[in-house]
Amino acid sequence: MAKLKVKSDKRLENEWRKGEVKFWKLCNEFLNWGKVIAKVKKVIIMPTDYGTFGSYHPNITKSGYVLTLSSRSDTSASNIVHLLLLNLYNLAFRDASEIGEIDWYKRQAVTEYLAQKTIFAQLFLPTKTSDTSARHVADSHLYLTRLGFPPVSDRNYNILENILTTKEKILFNLLKNGKLTGFDAIGDVLWPNRDDKFSLYAITKLIEGLRKKMRSVGLDSSILKTSKGQGYFLT
Secondary structure, eight states, X not given: OOOEEESSOHHHHHHHHHHHHHHHHHHXXXXXXXXXXXXXXEEEEEEESSSSSEEEEEEEXXXXXXXXXXXXXXXXXXXXXXXHHHHHHHHHHTOOOOTTSHHHHHHHHHHHHHHHHSGGGGSSOOOOOOSOHHHHHHHHHHHHHXXXXXXXXXXXXXXXXXXXXXXHHHHHHHHTTSSOEEHHHHHHHHOTTOOTTOOHHHHHHHHHHHHXXXXXXXXXXXXXXXXXXXXXXXX
């Protein structure tokens, strides 16, 4: 069984130690994840004062798995339970789905249910955090502005422009007017000669790639809307 190391947060570490053995036992007996757990060599928690409640990264090495988690310092050990379940779920089912995809929502729903509605919820007190996120966001934006950075949305769009392919960039600019752009109009612009490369499938793959890159720079890909059977538009 891997020992969990918490960097610079004795409160969180001491709380976790009280239920650590039982957590791994439940994962083995309740979820039948014994084979995955046996390969976990190290778990590292990185406490942070800002950001989301937590993030995780399962690193697969030749000797086994190294699980690195970041957890808000104002959360309880119950947050570590959820983050570890997310990690182990990924490894058990080899789930590499992107944010916003159906499999991503499924993974989130399953692990949240396990952490909050099953015997796992009895391991630690639930997390109770102070509502400071709005202040933190405002402070962060003010600080970046003082450093001379453009507003967050402008900065993200600038980054996006730099990673798009030529066709993705043309498509994105075509949709930015907020009006519905039909499949034929998109085809006329991207494939003016209407050679064999043009198809609805090709447009769909471009949209898919564009949404993925939007998410990768922190933009909400849901603003790129699909009008079934007609085309696409940005809100």
